[in-house]
Structure formats: C-alpha cells, structure tokens
Amino acid sequence: MPDVCLYFQVHQPNRLVPYDFFRIGEHALYEDDGLNASILNKVAEKCYLPANRMFKRLIEESEGRFRMAMSISGTVIEQLEQYRPDVLESFQELVATGGVEILAETYYHSLAFVHSNREFERQVEMHLDKIGDVFAVRPRVFRNTELIYNNAIAAKVETMGFDGVIAEGVEWTLNGQSPNFLYRAPTTARVKTLLRNTGLSDDLGFRFSDKSWKDYPLTPEKFAQWVMESPGDVVNLFLDYESIGEHQWEETGIFDFWEKLPEAVIEAGAQFVTPMEAVEFYRASREYDCHFITSWADAERDLSAWMGNILQQEAIAKVHRLEQEILAVKDPDLTHTWAKMQTSDHFYWMSTKGGTDGNVHSYFSPYAGPYDGYIYFMNVLADLQIRLRRAQEKMGMRSIPKPL
Numbered sequence: 001m002p003d004v005c006l007y008f009q010v011h012q013p014n015r016l017v018p019y020d021f022f023r024i025g026e027h028a029l030y031e032d033d034g035l036n037a038s039i040l041n042k043v044a045e046k047c048y049l050p051a052n053r054m055f056k057r058l059i060e061e062s063e064g065r066f067r068m069a070m071s072i073s074g075t076v077i078e079q080l081e082q083y084r085p086d087v088l089e090s091f092q093e094l095v096a097t098g099g100v101e102i103l104a105e106t107y108y109h110s111l112a113f114v115h116s117n118r119e120f121e122r123q124v125e126m127h128l129d130k131i132g133d134v135f136a137v138r139p140r141v142f143r144n145t146e147l148i149y150n151n152a153i154a155a156k157v158e159t160m161g162f163d164g165v166i167a168e169g170v171e172w173t174l175n176g177q178s179p180n181f182l183y184r185a186p187t188t189a190r191v192k193t194l195l196r197n198t199g200l201s202d203d204l205g206f207r208f209s210d211k212s213w214k215d216y217p218l219t220p221e222k223f224a225q226w227v228m229e230s231p232g233d234v235v236n237l238f239l240d241y242e243s244i245g246e247h248q249w250e251e252t253g254i255f256d257f258w259e260k261l262p263e264a265v266i267e268a269g270a271q272f273v274t275p276m277e278a279v280e281f282y283r284a285s286r287e288y289d290c291h292f293i294t295s296w297a298d299a300e301r302d303l304s305a306w307m308g309n310i311l312q313q314e315a316i317a318k319v320h321r322l323e324q325e326i327l328a329v330k331d332p333d334l335t336h337t338w339a340k341m342q343t344s345d346h347f348y349w350m351s352t353k354g355g356t357d358g359n360v361h362s363y364f365s366p367y368a369g370p371y372d373g374y375i376y377f378m379n380v381l382a383d384l385q386i387r388l389r390r391a392q393e394k395m396g397m398r399s400i401p402k403p404l
Helices: 033-061 074-083 085-096 117-135 151-159 198-205 220-228 254-267 275-281 310-321 323-329 332-340 344-348 355-364 370-394
Strands: 003-010 068-072 100-102 141-143 164-168 182-184 192-196 234-240 284-287
Touching (some): 068 085, 074 085, 085 100, 141 275, 151 164, 192 234, 198 220, 198 234, 220 254, 310 370, 323 370
Parallel strands (some): 003 068
C-alpha cells in the first residue's frame, strides 16, 4: 500500500486600491492595506488558527506519525508579520513540532521562471533566506508557484541544489501512468519529481461539500480506503490550506474530517511521509517528460489562468520589462514594490474565462471585473515607472529635461 504525502499551500496576495488615472505621478500608495488586513483576519480565524491548532495536536498525539508539508509565500509571511504576529507564531509552533516540512518557492508567488531566469533565482534565494529567518529551516524540496512545471524547471531547480520538485500530475503527460510514483525529468540526473494525485486531492479540496457528488458524504474511513486501494509508492495530496475552513466552511464538517483522517489512514496500515522523506525513501522509477508548461490551475492545467488573454499578457510582459532598470537603481523599496507587482494573483484576476473556471477567478478577485483589475494594475505600473525615472535622474542615470 502507498504512503501518504500531504502538502498545503499558504499564500495571500497584496491587493491594489482602485488606482485611477488621475493618481499617476502623484500617489505612491498602491495597496489596499485595509482590505488585505480584513481578508487575512478572516482567513486566520476561519482557517489558519484552528487548522494550525488541530494539526499541531494531531502531530503531537500521534508522536510524529502524522506528518505534513507547507509552502508559505513571502507575501503572506510579510502580512502576518504586519497584521497578525500571533498567527505567524502559531505557524512557527506547528513547524517546531518536527512534523512539518517547509518547502521552497518564489518569494512573491510569481511566474518569474517563465520570464526571467535572474529574477527567478533572486526570488527563490529571498524565500530561502526568509524561511531560514522565520522557521530556522532550509528547504530541500521546491514547489513553483501554483505547481507551474516543465522539464526546464526540473533541470533549473536541480542546478540550484534541490533534491525534489513538486508538480501537477497532468493526465496527458502521464500517458496512462500513475502519479503515485516518483519520477525524473529527462533533463535531470538527480532531482526527483513528485506528482499531485489530482483526483484524490480534488476530492478533498473541491468536492468534499458537494451534495450532488455521488460519493457525498465523504468519511475519513472511505477516503483512507481509496488511498489504500491506489497503486504506487506514495499518494501525493497537495491542497490549498484555505480548503480547510475557508473554501470548505466549518459547517461542512471539514474539521471533523481532518481530525479523524490521520487515525483512519494509520489504522488502514499506511504511513504519512513528507516530500523530502518520499524523495529519500523511493527511487525515481519512471520518466516524466513534460515539454509544455503545466500547473494545477483551471481545467487546462497550463498558464492560461494567468496569461490566457491579451490583458494578462500585456500586464505581465510590461512589469518584467522593467527588471533591468529597477534592479540597476538599487533602491530596496522600489525593487520590493516592483516585485510585489509580479505576484500571480494580479494576472489571475484579469482572466476573462467563463464557466466554472471563470466563477473561481471571480470568487477570488477583489475587483468588480477583470478590466478593473487590469486598469488599476496598469495605472500603478505607470506611477511606478515615474518613480523609477525620478530615481534614475537623482542618481544621474538619466538626464533631467530642461524646462521649455
């Protein structure tokens, strides 16, 4: 029977104020601090705090037999430091149990790898430093933003010294193989790829409270049996942390489910492992040849959630075109502000998709529609470019125009 590898994504973006055209050049306060704090507080009370308490107790009561992993973005750590240090402390206490492995990612939860090798490396190093400062650990497994992955990413993270990389188990790339084995990209020699079991992960993250689902209601014993009946070495259950208490409300019974799941899995005869333990325990027995960039977002499982329309493509290209000039002025505040504009959520909110995926994009968006998100983003970027030009003039990197 396979092991169970459980990982949660923890992330919050910085949302922009409704930044209109007339503020450009006059107003450098871009982010809606009130909204950011409000959403963080809501998620903290509904998810972070009760889930952290629950998992800490389950790890302690099982004497470490229940184990898990988390990938915590730099942006959410900054928000916790600013608004809810008590919640950050609860994450630190959870990690201090020894039963939680922390994964590496891009500091700003960005699509940097797609656009800039240099910026990708800078953000990963920033994240490693932040994780070291906050949790006193050094991650050995990498999880790219929203599980964005292909052969080149596997090769890149290998050169950066990681032992494992996490990806979505995309059906058309697996070609009928099970995601429950460790894989190796054809471009790598050492790093191992762990693939998300899409079906079982989505049972927990999306279908759990769906009363029209044929398997509703889902019990811990039923789910543990499904896991045990799965082929392979390890079942990778990769989820958004907010699926506990926020997307799946407490009233759905989600906390009661997770309270009992570890015991149900262990009694069924399986063991929990973290991603690094899976890398150490199992060999990469198969090749996962992923030429196209994949992700865990939307039905397409590609980049279309963030780059599927011309608004998104123009916005993300424009912010990355500033890289060389921004980094050259060596202004920490300007660099940090620019890098936060790379957070994937900004482009996710500009999606014009319809159907179920479109509803999900709208659910997470703080704006009235994708065009508002695009306009606010581009206006902020225009103001940032003016600040950049002023910084360049101050440093003598650009001549100041003479008055007419």
